[in-house]
Amino acid sequence: MRLGMLTACLPEWTLPQIAAWASRAGYEALEVAVWPGTGGRDFEASHLPVAGFGPREVDQTLALFDRHSLGLSALAYYENNLHPDPARREEIRTHLRHAIDAAQALGVPYVGTFVGRDWTRPVADNIAEAERVLPELVDYAGERDVGLVVENCVMEVWHPDGYPGNLAYSPQLWEWVFSLGFRLNWDPSHLLRIGIDPVATIAPYADRIVHAQAKDVEIDASARQRYGFFGRAGDRERPWEAGWWRYRVPGLGEIDWVRVVDRLHERGFTGTLSVEHEDPVWSGDPDRTTRGLRIAHHTLRPLVAG
Template identity: 75%
Template sequence: MKLGMLTACLPRLSLAEIAAWATQAGYEALEVAAWPGTGGRDFEAAHLPVAGFGAREADETRALFERHGLELSALAYYENNLHPDAERRAEIHAHLRAVVDAAAALRVPYVGTFVGRDWTRPVAHSLDEAEKVFPRLVEYAGERGVRIIIENCVMEGWHPDGYPGNLAYSPELWEWMFGLGLYLNWDPSHLTWIGVDPVKTIAPHADRIVHAQAKDCQILPGTVDRYGFFGKAVRRDNPWDTGWWRYRVPGRGQVDWNAVVDALYENGFTGTLSVEHEDPLWSGTEDKVKTGLRIAHRTLRPLIVD
């Protein structure tokens, strides 16, 4: 197992700057953000220009990672592959294929994304759509030696009423999506707030957990008694603010990281545990984000066998 980090939390730094800092901070791998860089969300970082990515770019990227002694664990493009707007969906699929092409050129085994959802229609419609969409994407990736991995994020902010916007949030849905040829980028933070014990999900799905993200979740005392499980309804200006929980860096929330890492080892996980920093207390400036990443490293490094 290697300890890595997702580069998306530092969108204003170049990949070269992040690689240099990550090595100094003790990280061993990078999960590289590969959005097109045109989105409105802060985490939509474009650290790898996959459009027109060729042999020269691949050589330069490999040389950068070799120079810093880092592994490139996965490319990251977490978007809604079932977007209700047909034109937007086509754009997302086209960029996902470009990310797959870049991964193949770099000999990176995984590309991370979301299943997503058409939030204008019932869940059953999106499940049917996914069964049409994903086999083609999986085949495209497979022909290039790449696996598509799905993060089990709820993406409740994508739904106008705060319901799940990514149909990959529960073990029931994992088992369904595995049938489409997809793998799992397992993240315990999302399981924590939806009431699923993260540790109990590892052993039954170990053969499909090929990459993992390290993000924590803090339940704010007493708040769920006011808002209920679905969160704020009257004054929810930010669609991501439920009012009763928040993401934290590992070691600052409810996740039992000793138990998580132990279970991953017990079930044969040999991939990268990649810190995904979305902690609001350690965000807002580059220095604060880097401090959060250092806290995460301090929490997880002692648990990982050298």
């Protein structure tokens, strides 16, 4: 198992800056954000120009990672592959193919994405649509020796009423996602906040968990008593602010990282545990963000036998 980090939390920095810092801080691998840089998500970042990725970019990237003794665990483009706007959906699919092509050129084993959802249609219709359009993307990746992995984030931000916007948030849905050919970028924080014990999900799906993200979650039970499970209604400053939970870096939330990492080891996980930093306390500028990443490293480094 390697301890890595997702680069999306440092959109202001270039990939060479991030690689140099991560190596000095003791990280072993990077999960590189490859959004095109044209969207509006807070944690969207563009650290590799995959849409125009030629031999020169390949050589420069491989040399950078070799120079800093880092692995490249995955390329990250987490977007809505079932977007209701056909033009936007095609933009997403096109960029995902660019990410897959770049992964093939670099020898990167995985590209991460979301299943997503058309929030104007019920779940049953989305499942039927996914079965129609998503296997083509899985096949495109497989023909290039790249695996597509989906993260189990709920993505309420994509639904106007705060309902799940990514149909891969529960073990029931994972089994359906696996039937389409995807594998899992497992994140325990999303499980805990929807009432699922993350540790209990490792053993049954260990053969499909090929990449994992390390993000913690802090839960305010008294606020949940006020707002209910679905969260604050009508007065959210940001769509994802439910009022009773927030993401934290590992070690500052409710996740039992000793049990998580031990169970991953027990089940033979040899991939990358990648810190996904979305902690509002340790964010705002690169100095605070990197301090948060150091807290995460301090929590996980004694547990991850690299």
